Amino acid sequence: MLGVIRNKNLLRPSFSAFRHLSSSAKQMTVRDALNSALDEEMSADPKVFLMGEEVGEYQGAYKISKGLLEKYGPERVLDTPITEAGFTGIGVGAAYYGLKPVVEFMTFNFSMQAIDHIINSAAKSNYMSAGQINVPIVFRGPNGAAAGVGAQHSHCYASWYGSCPGLKVLAPYSSEDARGLLKAAIRDPDPVVFLENELLYGESFPVSAEVLDSSFCLPIGKAKIEREGKDVTITAFSKMVGFALKAAETLEKEGISAEVINLRSIRPLDRATINASVRKTNRLVTVEEGFPQHGVGAEICASVIEESFGYLDAPVERIAGADVPMPYAANLERLAVPQIEDIVRAAKRACHRSVPMAATA
Amino acid sequence: MSMNTMIRKSTTILTYFKSNYNNFFSTSTRRKPNLTNHHPRRFNSTTSPNPIHDQVIDFPGGNLKFIPQMTFLSESQQHRVPCYRVLDDNGEPIFGTDFVQVSEDFAVKMYNNMVALQTMDTIFYEAQRQGRISFYVTTNGEEAINIASAAALSMNDVIFPQYREQGVLLWRGFTLQEFANQCFSNKFDNGKGRQMPAHYGSNKHNYMNVASTVATQIPHAVGAAYSLKMDKKDACAVTYFGDGGSSEGDFHAGLNFAAVMEAPVIFICRNNGWAISTPTSDQFRSDGIVVKGQAYGVRSIRVDGNDALAIYSAVQAARQMAVSEERPILIEALTYRVGHHSTSDDSTKYRPANEIEWWRLSRDPVARFRKWIERNGWWNDMAESELRNSLRQQLLQTIQVAESVEKPPLADMFSDVYDVPPSNLHEQEKRLKETVKKHPHVYPTNISI
Structure with a gap:
C-alpha cells in the first residue's frame, strides 16, 4: 500500500491541488489549507514572518509557502542559510523582541540540529524570565514517516516535544485541522511545535464555509x-x-x-x-x-x-x-x-x- | 526532503549551473588575448592563445580571476592582527591615538561603576564562600569591558549577555539590592527565584535573561537585531560571549546569518584566555576570534579589553556603523579572567598562580583607568577611600536584607510556564495546596501558600 502512495506522490506535481471533483462539498488540500492559513495570518499581523530553507524563491520544499514571497516580500519570507541551529536561534531571538516568526523545518528530523533553541530557549524563557520574555513562535514542517525516505526523514517527534513543559504541540490531520490549528498556533503567545505530515499535504478534505472564513480558529488542547x-x-x-x-x-x-x-x-x-x-x-x-x-x-x-x-x-x-x-x-x-x-x-x-x-x- | 523534492531541486541547480557555464564560455571566447602585456613565465605555454591570468570565471558571488600558480592560502596571516589601545599600562594616552573624548562627569561615573562592580563581585563571592548563596561568577579583570561597553551604548540597544556581564546591567540602573535579591532568590527577585545566582535578566533594562547554554544568545541577538531593523528602530542588539563560546556552532551561525541578513548587531567577544580550564591554545588555532569575522563578511576589530577608553571608543564606533549602515560588527576584546571561572572551580589547579597575580596586579583595568582620571585631576585618594567604604557598607547591607526576605510563594512555581496556565497545571497547583494544608507538618514552613 505504501508503494502505491509513493508512486502517486512521485507522479503528482506536489504544488497542484489534488481535488475530488465528484464531491459536492467544497474540497481543500491540506497544503492549500496550510498555505491559506499562513497567508491570512501574515496579512492580519505584520509581525508574522516566515523563515527557513527554500521557503521563498523555491516556494517551500513542499510548496506550503507558495505565492507568499511575491505577496509579502523578502523581508517577511526569508530564505535562510542551511543552519537549523542558526535560523531557529534567530527566530527565537526575533520572538523575544517583538516579532512572531513561523520557522519551517524541511522535516522535523532536521529540527534535531536546533533542538537546543526549541527546548532550552523557546520553551523555558517565559518561565525563567518570570514572564518578562514570552516567545510567540511556531516551528512547523513535516513530521513522521513519509514514504521511501529512510530513518533520517521518517522519525515522529510528537512524544519528544510533547514531554516538554512550555511548549504546545499540535498535529493536524484534515484540512480543517490544518487551517484552524495553524492559525491558532500563530496567534498563540507561547511557542508551538506544529507537526505536519508529508503524505497528507496532497490529500483533499471537505471544508465548510465556516472553516474557510478568515476568522476560523481551533482551540489548542481540544481533541x-x-x-x-x-x-x-x-x-x-x-x-x-x-x-x-x-x-x-x-x-x-x-x-x-x-x-x-x-x-x-x-x-x-x-x-x-x-x-x-x-x-x-x-x-x-x-x-x-x-x-x-x-x-x-x-x-x-x-x-x-x-x-x-x-x-x-x-x-x-x-x-x-x-x-x-x-x-x-x-x-x-x-x-x-x-x-x-x-x-x-x-x-x-x-x-x-x-x-x-x-x-x- | 522527499525524493521528488530532491529530484526537482537538483534539476534547478543543474539548469542554473548550465546557464552560468555558457555565459562563462561565451565571455571568454569573446575576449582577445592581450599579448603585449603578457610577461612570459617559466611554465607558460607559448602556444596558448589565452593567457590564463586574463580569464575570469563568472561564478555565483561575483567574478574571479584564474591564476596559473597553485597557491594555497596560508593557515595564518604573516602578522597577527594588532590590538587597538588608547591608554598604556600606566594610564597614559598613547601618542597619536584615536579615541572618543569623555567628560569629567562621565569618566568619574564610569570609574564609580567599575569600582561598584568590583566590590559587588567581592562581597557576593565571599557570601558564596560563607555558604549563604550557592553559586557566583565574578567579572574580575573584565570590569572595563563590562562598564565601558555599556557606557558606549544607548539604553534602547538590547543586550544578550553570556554570564559575566553584570556590569552592563549595573550601568543600566539595576540596583545593588535587585542583584542581591536575585542571588538570594527571595520573593522580590524579579525572576521569581527561577534561575541560579548571577543569571540576571530585566526587560525594563533591555537586558535579556542570562542563559546557561553557552552561545545560544548569539543567534538570539541576530534575531532581535532583525526585529529592530524591521521596526526601523534607532538601536542595535549587542551580544557578549567568551573565547570558549566562539567554538559553538551558534557563534558561526550567528555571524553568518547576521552578515546575510544585514542585521544591526555587535558581537563582543571577551577573549579572556580561559574557558573554565581550557586555554585558547586548546580552543582554536586561528589568530583569536577577530579573524573569523572577515571569513563571514563581518567588519571586525581587536581591542585591548583592559583599556576602558579603547573599549568605549571602539564600541561607540561599532554602534554607529551597526545602526546607520545596518551591518554586524565583531569586537574581540583581549583580556584575562583574573577570577576563577565560577565558584565551582579553583583555577590555580589548572593555571599558574603567578600568571593570575601578574594580570591582577600589573594589568588591572580599574587601576589603569584610575591613573588616567587622577592624571586629569578628576580623582584622588580621598575620593577613592570614600567610594570603596561606602560601597562596601551598602553591599553588606543589601545582602543582609536579601537574606532576610521570604522565599517565593508556592504559586510562583506554576505561573509563566505558559501565558495562560493550562488546566493540568491549575489542577496540580490546587491539589498541592490542598495537600499542604491537610498535612502541614510534613511540608517545609518556608513556603507561603
Missing part, C-alpha cells in the same frame, strides 16, 4: 471526536486518524462500533475527552507512528489508568511504529509503521473477538 462509537475508543493523530477511521469502517461491518478520537493537540493533551470516551466504551486502542517506548500512547494509557482504571474491560492496546530506525526497503518499511489491519486486529482483541496478544506470546 475532536471524528466518529462516535460505543464499543471501543481509538485515539490517533495526524495521518493515523485516517487509518483509524478506515479501521472503524471495517470494524463496523463486523458489528463493532469504534469511537475515533483525533487528538489534534499532543500538549496540552485532552485527557478529559479521552477519559470520557473510555468510560463510555470501556476499551482503548492508541495509535501512533512513533516508537512505542515513552510514546504518546504510553502517556494516554497512563492517563486512563490513573483516571478511569475501574472502567476498563480489557487491557489497553498500543499500536506504534516498530522499535527500530525506519528501514528504507519498501517491504520492511511497510512492516515498521502501523497498518489499518493492525488497528482492526487490536480493536478486536480489545473487544475479545480474538485471542489476546499475551496468550499468543
Whole structure:
C-alpha cells in the first residue's frame, strides 16, 4: 500500500491541488489549507514572518509557502542559510523582541540540529524570565514517516516535544485541522511545535464555509471526536486518524462500533475527552507512528489508568511504529509503521473477538 | 526532503549551473588575448592563445580571476592582527591615538561603576564562600569591558549577555539590592527565584535573561537585531560571549546569518584566555576570534579589553556603523579572567598562580583607568577611600536584607510556564495546596501558600 502512495506522490506535481471533483462539498488540500492559513495570518499581523530553507524563491520544499514571497516580500519570507541551529536561534531571538516568526523545518528530523533553541530557549524563557520574555513562535514542517525516505526523514517527534513543559504541540490531520490549528498556533503567545505530515499535504478534505472564513480558529488542547462509537475508543493523530477511521469502517461491518478520537493537540493533551470516551466504551486502542517506548500512547494509557482504571474491560492496546530506525526497503518499511489491519486486529482483541496478544506470546 | 523534492531541486541547480557555464564560455571566447602585456613565465605555454591570468570565471558571488600558480592560502596571516589601545599600562594616552573624548562627569561615573562592580563581585563571592548563596561568577579583570561597553551604548540597544556581564546591567540602573535579591532568590527577585545566582535578566533594562547554554544568545541577538531593523528602530542588539563560546556552532551561525541578513548587531567577544580550564591554545588555532569575522563578511576589530577608553571608543564606533549602515560588527576584546571561572572551580589547579597575580596586579583595568582620571585631576585618594567604604557598607547591607526576605510563594512555581496556565497545571497547583494544608507538618514552613 505504501508503494502505491509513493508512486502517486512521485507522479503528482506536489504544488497542484489534488481535488475530488465528484464531491459536492467544497474540497481543500491540506497544503492549500496550510498555505491559506499562513497567508491570512501574515496579512492580519505584520509581525508574522516566515523563515527557513527554500521557503521563498523555491516556494517551500513542499510548496506550503507558495505565492507568499511575491505577496509579502523578502523581508517577511526569508530564505535562510542551511543552519537549523542558526535560523531557529534567530527566530527565537526575533520572538523575544517583538516579532512572531513561523520557522519551517524541511522535516522535523532536521529540527534535531536546533533542538537546543526549541527546548532550552523557546520553551523555558517565559518561565525563567518570570514572564518578562514570552516567545510567540511556531516551528512547523513535516513530521513522521513519509514514504521511501529512510530513518533520517521518517522519525515522529510528537512524544519528544510533547514531554516538554512550555511548549504546545499540535498535529493536524484534515484540512480543517490544518487551517484552524495553524492559525491558532500563530496567534498563540507561547511557542508551538506544529507537526505536519508529508503524505497528507496532497490529500483533499471537505471544508465548510465556516472553516474557510478568515476568522476560523481551533482551540489548542481540544481533541475532536471524528466518529462516535460505543464499543471501543481509538485515539490517533495526524495521518493515523485516517487509518483509524478506515479501521472503524471495517470494524463496523463486523458489528463493532469504534469511537475515533483525533487528538489534534499532543500538549496540552485532552485527557478529559479521552477519559470520557473510555468510560463510555470501556476499551482503548492508541495509535501512533512513533516508537512505542515513552510514546504518546504510553502517556494516554497512563492517563486512563490513573483516571478511569475501574472502567476498563480489557487491557489497553498500543499500536506504534516498530522499535527500530525506519528501514528504507519498501517491504520492511511497510512492516515498521502501523497498518489499518493492525488497528482492526487490536480493536478486536480489545473487544475479545480474538485471542489476546499475551496468550499468543 | 522527499525524493521528488530532491529530484526537482537538483534539476534547478543543474539548469542554473548550465546557464552560468555558457555565459562563462561565451565571455571568454569573446575576449582577445592581450599579448603585449603578457610577461612570459617559466611554465607558460607559448602556444596558448589565452593567457590564463586574463580569464575570469563568472561564478555565483561575483567574478574571479584564474591564476596559473597553485597557491594555497596560508593557515595564518604573516602578522597577527594588532590590538587597538588608547591608554598604556600606566594610564597614559598613547601618542597619536584615536579615541572618543569623555567628560569629567562621565569618566568619574564610569570609574564609580567599575569600582561598584568590583566590590559587588567581592562581597557576593565571599557570601558564596560563607555558604549563604550557592553559586557566583565574578567579572574580575573584565570590569572595563563590562562598564565601558555599556557606557558606549544607548539604553534602547538590547543586550544578550553570556554570564559575566553584570556590569552592563549595573550601568543600566539595576540596583545593588535587585542583584542581591536575585542571588538570594527571595520573593522580590524579579525572576521569581527561577534561575541560579548571577543569571540576571530585566526587560525594563533591555537586558535579556542570562542563559546557561553557552552561545545560544548569539543567534538570539541576530534575531532581535532583525526585529529592530524591521521596526526601523534607532538601536542595535549587542551580544557578549567568551573565547570558549566562539567554538559553538551558534557563534558561526550567528555571524553568518547576521552578515546575510544585514542585521544591526555587535558581537563582543571577551577573549579572556580561559574557558573554565581550557586555554585558547586548546580552543582554536586561528589568530583569536577577530579573524573569523572577515571569513563571514563581518567588519571586525581587536581591542585591548583592559583599556576602558579603547573599549568605549571602539564600541561607540561599532554602534554607529551597526545602526546607520545596518551591518554586524565583531569586537574581540583581549583580556584575562583574573577570577576563577565560577565558584565551582579553583583555577590555580589548572593555571599558574603567578600568571593570575601578574594580570591582577600589573594589568588591572580599574587601576589603569584610575591613573588616567587622577592624571586629569578628576580623582584622588580621598575620593577613592570614600567610594570603596561606602560601597562596601551598602553591599553588606543589601545582602543582609536579601537574606532576610521570604522565599517565593508556592504559586510562583506554576505561573509563566505558559501565558495562560493550562488546566493540568491549575489542577496540580490546587491539589498541592490542598495537600499542604491537610498535612502541614510534613511540608517545609518556608513556603507561603
